[in-house]
Amino acid sequence: METLFKTPGTAVVAIGGNSLIKDKQHQTVVDQYIAAQETCRHIVAMIQEGWNVAISHGNGPQVGFILRRSELAAHEMHEVPLDVCGADSQGAIGYALQQNLCNEFRRLGVDREAATVICQTEVAADDPAFKNPTKPIGGFMDEEQAERRRKEGWDIVNDANRGYRRVVASPQPLRIVELPAIRALIAAGVVVITVGGGGIPVVADADGNLHGVAAVIDKDLASALLANNLGADLLIISTAVEKVALNFGTPEETLVGHLTLAEAKAHLAEGVHFAAGSMAPKIQAVVNYLSNGGTTAIVTNPENVARALHGETGTLFTLD
Numbered sequence: 001m002e003t004l005f006k007t008p009g010t011a012v013v014a015i016g017g018n019s020l021i022k023d024k025q026h027q028t029v030v031d032q033y034i035a036a037q038e039t040c041r042h043i044v045a046m047i048q049e050g051w052n053v054a055i056s057h058g059n060g061p062q063v064g065f066i067l068r069r070s071e072l073a074a075h076e077m078h079e080v081p082l083d084v085c086g087a088d089s090q091g092a093i094g095y096a097l098q099q100n101l102c103n104e105f106r107r108l109g110v111d112r113e114a115a116t117v118i119c120q121t122e123v124a125a126d127d128p129a130f131k132n133p134t135k136p137i138g139g140f141m142d143e144e145q146a147e148r149r150r151k152e153g154w155d156i157v158n159d160a161n162r163g164y165r166r167v168v169a170s171p172q173p174l175r176i177v178e179l180p181a182i183r184a185l186i187a188a189g190v191v192v193i194t195v196g197g198g199g200i201p202v203v204a205d206a207d208g209n210l211h212g213v214a215a216v217i218d219k220d221l222a223s224a225l226l227a228n229n230l231g232a233d234l235l236i237i238s239t240a241v242e243k244v245a246l247n248f249g250t251p252e253e254t255l256v257g258h259l260t261l262a263e264a265k266a267h268l269a270e271g272v273h274f275a276a277g278s279m280a281p282k283i284q285a286v287v288n289y290l291s292n293g294g295t296t297a298i299v300t301n302p303e304n305v306a307r308a309l310h311g312e313t314g315t316l317f318t319l320d
Contacts, residue, residue: 007050010231011052011234013046016240020032027065056196059219060197082214090116090119114193121175121201136159137166199217245273
């Protein structure tokens with residue numbers, strides 16, 4: 001079977017936090033572990049072809065669960081800050097992925113190792129997003145709870161009349177703090193799981209010391225930054241669909257197998273093809289990657305990663 005790539009190189013594979021949760025009936029830790037097992041098998045097939053791989057992942061649902069546990073236990077336990085929720089989820093998801101990867105390596109006789117790097121991502125303290133927080137997190141509150149939280153400094157909105165909810169900023173990722181360690185592990189042939197949930201958002205003070213902030217970084221934008229920083233030959237964004245669609249959700253919906261950088265930019269700018277908060281950030285991540293030294297990106301679902309590498313499905317993005 002012919003591959004799109006004559007020589008496998010380094011790839012960043014970004015998997016969604018929702019890909020570990022199939023539906024509302026399968027949200028337990030065991031359910032997520034089983035889903036991670038399936039995803040890992042597809043990635044190991046890629047590794048068997050000779051790719052060095054860094055895996056990034058979303059963590060939205062998982063952070064939501066941690067926050068909800070913290071809220072429910074607040075009457076007798078300290079609450080967990082959002083940046084620490086991110087760290088907790090990176091560790092738990094990384095554990096599930098690295099254990100499944102290593103078990104699959106052992107089963108297939110593949111001489112590779114996997115390791116999770118808990119990752120901080122630096123953002124600018126003056127990023128405009130901090131003045132306009134829009135990302136809902138945590139559970140719903142009544143008016144009394146909302147007022148109390150406002151006095152504590154939280155930004156609260158009425159979420160579609162369903163109740164009050166906290167919102168936080170989604171600043172742009174600037175620097176992956178643990179990049180030197182990630183590079184060293186990749187160079188040693190280790191499969192690295194990192195930039196979970198976009199990384200833990202941190203800002204630097206006047207002395208250069210880092211401090212966690214209550215924010216959420218887009219996982220795909222951070223994955224594109226990682227791919228550029230690693231000089232990766234390929235960025236794969238693994239999501240819920242086999243191919244990207246133009247005019248999504250309309251009678252004119254059309255699946256596309258290939259887009260150039262110029263075409264992707266144009267379609268993104270039109271603002272009608274890709275849903276905000278869903279496909280639009282993924283296309284923006286691809287555009288960022290290709291605009292900053294990358295050459296090839298693929299968007300597809302986990303079960304079709306191997307086929308997409310051979311040009312059989314998925315949406316391929318190239319410079320021209």
